[in-house]
Amino acid sequence: MPRRKGAPEVNAGSMADIAFLLLIFFLVTTTIETDAGLDRMLPPMEPPEEDVVIKQKNIFTVNINKNGQLLVEDELMDLKGLRSAAMAFLENGADGSCNYCGGRKDPASSDNPSKAIISLKNDRETKYSTYITVQNELVGAYNDLRNREAQKLFGRDFTEMESEYLNPETPSNVRDDLKDKVKRVQDMFPQKLSEAETSTN
Structure with missing residues (x-):
């Protein structure tokens, strides 16, 4: 009686090659989304040569507690009043040196936009969404004032000019023209947003 043959074996020699090719395919075609961070310029490492004295009236303090209250x-x-309060502080112009400021010139508030600092402090238990919303309102105060001055000077919003200037696809001659305009408006209302150390209680 002839011997029965067993089930034919599958040649698995090329399975490793196929798995490797599939791995390469998915590595090449998969895109990984990354979170866009906050656009912040860190201070220089070296300390200033001389101590800078900052008057308390030139600091606009904003504290967020763990319950999200300001x-x-x-x-x-209330959050709705934060932007207008910050704008009033930034363009107060108490020392009279700011000829483009439309502020009240309150002697108890900031002297000049170049001296005005906004200090933001939050609790460790503050919700991230609340923190970002407050920060957006404060940055919005700067942008609203810059947009106003850019409209007066150049007939365009500052945010639009800055976005075009920072776009790498913008032609170099256009960027060169925008560079001085953007810097001029930034110098009128320099963004001095200080994030104070987080409180633990």
């Missing part, structure tokens, strides 16, 4: 200049404030 304490602005030691007073409770």
Whole structure:
């Protein structure tokens, strides 16, 4: 009686090659989304040569507690009023040296936009979404003032000019023209947004 043959074996020699090719395919074709961070310029490492004295009236303090409540200049404030309060502080112009400021010239508030600093402080338990919303309102105060001055000077919004200037696809001759305009408006209202150390209680 002839011997029965067993089931034919599958040649698995090329399975490793196929798996390797599939791995390469998925590595090449897969895109990984990355979170866009906050656009912030870090201060230089070296300390200033001389101590800078900052008057308390030139600091606009914004505190966020763990419940998301705002304490602005030691007073409770709703988020809706934060941007206008920050704008009033930035363009107060108490020392009279700012000829483009439309502020009240309150002697108890900031002297000049170049001296005005906004200090943002939050609790460790503050929600991230609340923190970002408050920060957006403060940056929005700077942008609104810059847009106003850019419209007066150049007939365009500052945010639009800055976006075009920072776009790498913008032709170099256009970027060169925008560079001085963007810097001029930035110098009128320099963004001095200080993030104070997080409180633990």
